[in-house]
Amino acid sequence: MADEQQEKEERMKVNVFKIPQSSPDDISGLKDLIENQKILDPRYIAAIMGKTEGNGCVNDFTRGFAVATLKAYLRPLVGINTTEQIVFVMSGGTEGVLSPHMTVFTREPSVSSSASSSSGTTVSSVGLALGVLHTRDFRVEEIGTITMVQVVAKGVKEAMAKAGLADKDVHFVQIKCPLITAAARSSGSQGSSSITQDSYKSMAYSRAASALGVAMALGEIDAEQLTESDICSNHGLYSSVASASAGVELKNCEILVLGNSKHSDSDFVIGHSVMEHALDTAAVERAVASLPPPLNEGTHMNSRIVNVFCKAEADASGEVLGCRHTMMDDSDINHTRMARAVVGAVVASVVKDPMIYVSGGSEHQGPLGGGPIAVVSRR
Amino acid sequence: MADEQQEKEERMKVNVFKIPQSSPDDISGLKDLIENQKILDPRYIAAIMGKTEGNGCVNDFTRGFAVATLKAYLRPLVGINTTEQIVFVMSGGTEGVLSPHMTVFTREPSVSSSASSSSGTTVSSVGLALGVLHTRDFRVEEIGTITMVQVVAKGVKEAMAKAGLADKDVHFVQIKCPLITAAARSSGSQGSSSITQDSYKSMAYSRAASALGVAMALGEIDAEQLTESDICSNHGLYSSVASASAGVELKNCEILVLGNSKHSDSDFVIGHSVMEHALDTAAVERAVASLPPPLNEGTHMNSRIVNVFCKAEADASGEVLGCRHTMMDDSDINHTRMARAVVGAVVASVVKDPMIYVSGGSEHQGPLGGGPIAVVSRR
Amino acid sequence: MADEQQEKEERMKVNVFKIPQSSPDDISGLKDLIENQKILDPRYIAAIMGKTEGNGCVNDFTRGFAVATLKAYLRPLVGINTTEQIVFVMSGGTEGVLSPHMTVFTREPSVSSSASSSSGTTVSSVGLALGVLHTRDFRVEEIGTITMVQVVAKGVKEAMAKAGLADKDVHFVQIKCPLITAAARSSGSQGSSSITQDSYKSMAYSRAASALGVAMALGEIDAEQLTESDICSNHGLYSSVASASAGVELKNCEILVLGNSKHSDSDFVIGHSVMEHALDTAAVERAVASLPPPLNEGTHMNSRIVNVFCKAEADASGEVLGCRHTMMDDSDINHTRMARAVVGAVVASVVKDPMIYVSGGSEHQGPLGGGPIAVVSRR
Amino acid sequence: MADEQQEKEERMKVNVFKIPQSSPDDISGLKDLIENQKILDPRYIAAIMGKTEGNGCVNDFTRGFAVATLKAYLRPLVGINTTEQIVFVMSGGTEGVLSPHMTVFTREPSVSSSASSSSGTTVSSVGLALGVLHTRDFRVEEIGTITMVQVVAKGVKEAMAKAGLADKDVHFVQIKCPLITAAARSSGSQGSSSITQDSYKSMAYSRAASALGVAMALGEIDAEQLTESDICSNHGLYSSVASASAGVELKNCEILVLGNSKHSDSDFVIGHSVMEHALDTAAVERAVASLPPPLNEGTHMNSRIVNVFCKAEADASGEVLGCRHTMMDDSDINHTRMARAVVGAVVASVVKDPMIYVSGGSEHQGPLGGGPIAVVSRR
Secondary structure: OHHHHHHHHOOEEEEEEEEEOOOOOOOHHHHHHHHHOOOOOHHHEEEEEEEEOOOOOOOOOHHHHHHHHHHHHHHHHHOHHHHHHOEEEEEEOOOOOOOOEEEEEEEEEOOOHHHHHHOOOOOOOOEEEEEEEEOOOOOHHHOOOHHHHHHHHHHHHHHHHHHOOOHHHEEEEEEEEOOOOHHHHHHOOOHHHOOOOOHHHHHHHHHHHHHHHHHHHOOOOOOOOOOHHHOOOOOOOOEOOEEEEEOOOOOOOEEEEEEEEOOEOOOEEEEEEEEOOOOOHHHHHHHHHOOOOOOOOOOOHHHHEEEEEEEEOOOOOOEEOOEEOOHHHOOOOOHHHHHHHHHHHHHHHHHOOOOOEEEEOOOOEOOOOOEEEEEEEEO | OHHHHHHHHOOEEEEEEEEEOOOOOOOHHHHHHHHHOOOOOHHHEEEEEEEEOOOOOOOOOHHHHHHHHHHHHHHHHHOHHHHHHOEEEEEEOOOOOOOOEEEEEEEEEOOOHHHHHHOOOOOOOOEEEEEEEEOOOOOHHHOOOHHHHHHHHHHHHHHHHHHOOOHHHEEEEEEEEOOOOHHHHHHOOOHHHOOOOOHHHHHHHHHHHHHHHHHHHOOOOOOOOOOHHHOOOOOOOOEOOEEEEEOOOOOOOEEEEEEEEOOEOOOEEEEEEEEOOOOOHHHHHHHHHOOOOOOOOOOOHHHHEEEEEEEEOOOOOOEEOOEEOOHHHOOOOOHHHHHHHHHHHHHHHHHOOOOOEEEEOOOOEOOOOOEEEEEEEEO | OHHHHHHHHOOEEEEEEEEEOOOOOOOHHHHHHHHHOOOOOHHHEEEEEEEEOOOOOOOOOHHHHHHHHHHHHHHHHHOHHHHHHOEEEEEEOOOOOOOOEEEEEEEEEOOOHHHHHHOOOOOOOOEEEEEEEEOOOOOHHHOOOHHHHHHHHHHHHHHHHHHOOOHHHEEEEEEEEOOOOHHHHHHOOOHHHOOOOOHHHHHHHHHHHHHHHHHHHOOOOOOOOOOHHHOOOOOOOOEOOEEEEEOOOOOOOEEEEEEEEOOEOOOEEEEEEEEOOOOOHHHHHHHHHOOOOOOOOOOOHHHHEEEEEEEEOOOOOOEEOOEEOOHHHOOOOOHHHHHHHHHHHHHHHHHOOOOOEEEEOOOOEOOOOOEEEEEEEEO | OHHHHHHHHOOEEEEEEEEEOOOOOOOHHHHHHHHHOOOOOHHHEEEEEEEEOOOOOOOOOHHHHHHHHHHHHHHHHHOHHHHHHOEEEEEEOOOOOOOOEEEEEEEEEOOOHHHHHHOOOOOOOOEEEEEEEEOOOOOHHHOOOHHHHHHHHHHHHHHHHHHOOOHHHEEEEEEEEOOOOHHHHHHOOOHHHOOOOOHHHHHHHHHHHHHHHHHHHOOOOOOOOOOHHHOOOOOOOOEOOEEEEEOOOOOOOEEEEEEEEOOEOOOEEEEEEEEOOOOOHHHHHHHHHOOOOOOOOOOOHHHHEEEEEEEEOOOOOOEEOOEEOOHHHOOOOOHHHHHHHHHHHHHHHHHOOOOOEEEEOOOOEOOOOOEEEEEEEEO
């Protein structure tokens, strides 16, 4: 198979750059890395994940502003086609201590591969590997259905092959997925058969089907037994590594798979765990503990952590640790905003860094009221 | 002096009841303790501190609704005069995981005092002690001034004497203070000389003067050197145990002093620390560690903790741990709301209990961006 | 028939008092009318409709605070039973220029009836008449169903009979209706069969069934052809005089019918119209024009108007007068809040009085995007 | 003088295009006019005024997104220099019925001038004229001061000369002005002497000084008697035609003057009035009545109106028409947002068009609680 061949022959190097932003259209940090420091080659950018300071809900234009600014900068540098191959995942909402920033992932062929692998001392060592994939466009009536689950599952498998990752090596799968706009419903002849007539709800269905697609690809759920009625309903079915984010700006799914591979010469590694609830600090510690052993044991862990990626949601049961919360009944502030504030603060207090990626809306992404958490660190 | 005499002769017993509430006017839990379980004698209620689920800002009527409901219930039970002696401190805002509840403090003469103190085995043991005091009413032009600081300082001293507490034994001082309403400014001849013409800002000035009054009483600041221009300005001056909350429903200050005393036979004790910033989990642990040693070492600490009382604020520097936050520039959500969500989540994640008391607006209550934190536990 | 007999024998006098409030628990104006001016006899209070300054959504406690305050004041004055017979309708949300207030409706036997009616000069004159009725409690699974429609329709008929009003004489029917709380769903064995599992949506279903009940009672819709699937769906079916408001504090429906009757010696009259959209100033003028002719033609109409009662909603089509609005997509401010701000401003600009009653959520109450509007004026 | 000479020799033609937008970055309507319909020549664009759907407060990025999108489109078409000469005024906030759109003003030399002016039949006719001017950059310590007032006044005079307008012919002056950011304060040596340390307040001071500059230029206030302490304080001093909007994206003031001139062959004219309060429908009618007489009397006025430009603010007295409003005390929704919803609804209900320009924050722009209102119509 072509992909396996690729694995055998090529080695990759993945780099991770976390860049603070002073506004959604602030690309000064990125420009500095590319143009002044010359340590980030824009031709190798595979994905950019950002936290922007909008409300993270329907009328959040900071996501679009950030992507438009990035594309306008990159197109003249690397061309339109290369720009379009990049996976842009902007997650709105930096409530509480969360600090606006972007994380740029690059992937390039490794030049030091043979030397490194032949040294003998690090035969068993692994590095961060990634693969990206754009699925086909979805028809309006497919969004949130079992068809979407299957197409995403297939796409995740392909992205894994590109990354040279087996099921057990995958630690985080980020998906940007479409939603059903009013315009889409009215224009298409099939609009009336879409899974919901509510744009906001369609975001949940789209995230749900995407997450179940990851679970199916990784064997976390039984593909045979999944039915359409499970979507957004049977919350016992979930992926421990999926993170999905819906946006109005695409019709297909964009997939980013992250894991550890012995074919990667990256200076970074990844680990993960699952938060059982919004205050689950032990999960943060488990995610850190799951990282491959550091090259230099003497370095303090927190100083090695580059970023944390996790999902947050207000527990729909109305309780956290047995105590009533008021997030679901607050008609002034959307509960997804408060969920990000809470999980962001909890995780930041453990890793002592508020510049982390916490995204809201975690249907089938971890258990109800919880969510996956991944940690990227230097080796 | 009468108070010293009182200390020598009388022993007190202080009880603490934490009661969940399903709404601001839910007193079913309190009624159950009084009427069914008969373990709370309403005649001994000294103070009730509550977290109510409003926005905690100007148009938060949940505080008034809670107090009105409590008074309507207690007046027929204990009489109007006794009800008026109770310190009611309702703090609005249960953002994030914070869970609406009230904490009832009772103080009664101890019947088991001599036996306990003569047993010899617990000579050095201490218990929770409290004192309450209502200051005189303030004139509009006094609120937020050095005069208010001095009156509060004197009041705190008196409440300490009632509690039999020396400076070093005080762990938390809660003050409910007045604000300057538009009506007050226009009615009084002195309205034009009030420290601010803005009702919302007057809350900050009133809290600030109250907190500095605590600091003055406890010798945390130099009474001689304090000037009026320090108020709301010289943030290097602060109390490590003050917690002030402004409200429209009073013209004086109501003071609750909490500490540990060897004259108390309470089953509860208190400790405290100071959070240096919103993510300062070490401060929570220091506050817990500062508690007097438990009677039974085998009990897990978290199971002994009854409640945590702390202040929260969004760091006005615009940064937390060196990273930009967006709380000060969010015109959709007041930064005090986000600050409570953050500190509430962080503290709750350490003690594994979201039913805690986190209050916003911490002028001169701990350092900028931080605040005092007190822990009440069973012995 | 008993009711007809009643009409023939008894004459009523209905009074209307509009009282400004400085807060949800401000009853100083009411007390003044009762205790000082002695022009309002509390024994005759039939209904109190209020605009309170909360958000008008789920976590609006100003409604409950207002009712609790009123009941605590009235119970000692008129007894518990009489207090419970009063219809309390608090509508939250005074967005924009809307001014918090309550409108007290009294109904008493007319002492001057025979004289007035025998004078000959005003034989054809009419006055404001009212009837109130409390329906039976609804089971959880009945709320929002055809059963509720039928029970409300019967209740409206009875309230009309009490008021001595025929179909054509009814100008406004206010209904306070229950909603389905999470607690109700989980406690009742029938919770699983309730029309929705979402508390907020149950408010819409309850208002919808109540409004259709009014429409059925008044022959505005064909009772035979109405099916359950029409509720909240077939918006072509609506009442031109219904105004429904859901609340957590009751399990039945409370009905207030207002109209003009020749059996009433009231100094007030009522008229109404229907707003076709949020900017329909002509409807306000039509409602005023529909009032019975004034006793004194010389008086300017606006000075005779006592209050306006109307419903508001953001047009779900996403357009007003063919232009896109952003109310449905605003995740920071609930669209019901903006709808009240808009309709409140428009109606207030016509009658030059911002102290009017504008309530949100108008399912089957007027056409989509519009709503009924009633005007009460002095004769 | 050059400008006067220009007036005598050249005639101008001003066009006005109102273009609906489906999002802040929607320029499809503009592109259609330029590229398909070819009725808008981008080289002649003098100013673009837009209503964007953000919150209109500090963290509103829709303004920047709109301007960035427009500039990115126009630069390749007309060059960077020409693009930079355009006055872009984006006003955030389309609360209530307000509909997002942009108004493009073009100014070109008139080719039909001599024929038209020599025809004799329309000697006295006037057309819309405009002038734009960019002032010098302001130092941080100048913003909101008398110096700024004077520089703006001089700039307005120059823009009037460019437009060929005398004082009495000016109907609207739109100014985009700078604010004082935290960064500006800390970077400049003079930051400590800035008029306020609060970014949000600096917006008010900047708007105030700009508006007073207009008033000074037009002789609405006595330049000799104005003192610095009048700014944001003496609300008796105001302009009846000024509209100022502060933004973070500039350091100077950009001025757009609109009026009627007999040297203009525009198919459009302008009129104006002043709203005394938020519900002043008579002012809308006065503004319409102030328009020059139409060429065709038979056309209904509303069908000739192209756009309305006005300012809105919540009356700081806390009352509108003698009734208390709650906008100033609402800690959930900024009062500027509610003010736009109110004035937008009122004006739209008169002209039957919600696609109008209503901007918040009207310091010295009309009387307290009111504001200028201008109407642009076809002749």
